[in-house]
Amino acid sequence: MANSVMDPKAYLLQTATESRAAFDDFLTLNQDSLVQAARKIGQCVKEGGKLLILGNGGSAADAQHMAAEMVGKMLVDRRPLPAIALTTDSSNITAIGNDFGYDQVFVKQVQALAKAGDVVLAISTSGNSKNVIFAVEEAKKKGCLVITLTGGSGGKLKALGDLALNVAQGKNSSRIQESHIFAVHSMVDLLDRFFLD
Numbered sequence: 001m002a003n004s005v006m007d008p009k010a011y012l013l014q015t016a017t018e019s020r021a022a023f024d025d026f027l028t029l030n031q032d033s034l035v036q037a038a039r040k041i042g043q044c045v046k047e048g049g050k051l052l053i054l055g056n057g058g059s060a061a062d063a064q065h066m067a068a069e070m071v072g073k074m075l076v077d078r079r080p081l082p083a084i085a086l087t088t089d090s091s092n093i094t095a096i097g098n099d100f101g102y103d104q105v106f107v108k109q110v111q112a113l114a115k116a117g118d119v120v121l122a123i124s125t126s127g128n129s130k131n132v133i134f135a136v137e138e139a140k141k142k143g144c145l146v147i148t149l150t151g152g153s154g155g156k157l158k159a160l161g162d163l164a165l166n167v168a169q170g171k172n173s174s175r176i177q178e179s180h181i182f183a184v185h186s187m188v189d190l191l192d193r194f195f196l197d
Helices: 010-044 058-071 090-100 109-111 130-141 155-160 173-194
Strands: 051-054 081-084 119-123 146-153 161-169
Touching: 010 051, 010 119, 010 161, 010 173, 051 058, 051 130, 051 146, 051 173, 058 081, 058 090, 058 119, 058 173, 081 109, 090 109, 090 130, 109 130, 130 146, 130 155, 146 155, 146 173
Parallel strands: 051 081, 051 119, 119 146, 146 161
Antiparallel strands: none
């Protein structure tokens, strides 16, 4: 829809201002939790566990991005780390979605792959994605530590996290995801520099 009131550059500056405000608030409120999340992932890896990451849409892209940086590398060249994005296996996702419904696409994978001591990172800008919530509930039953990455009110997911990272001032998915990618990068970077052997 065309915007007849504001010119494109003014709109661009407005969105940048919104992004910075959401980010600054997120960092102020979540810096301790970001460090703790990196520490917990490091502890999990050192004890032979793995990180499972999940989300829908842009959050699925963030899940894949983080898994790639753990298995490959980000800024520090180190051994590959065990991380799986539950968003990448199209055969699993389409078979489970077809046979059991889309709400089950992550929970079935958690049932198959997660074990006690693993970490599950659940990403949802609204915090209300049913398939993410169901997977988190299952992960908690299996004895996994759950980190949630949400926005706005945090939805139902925020309360389910052992560590809850929330972009409270994010006005829409775009603004929330801009802080989410910082959180993803920060967790891997802190993990690499401070919480591995």
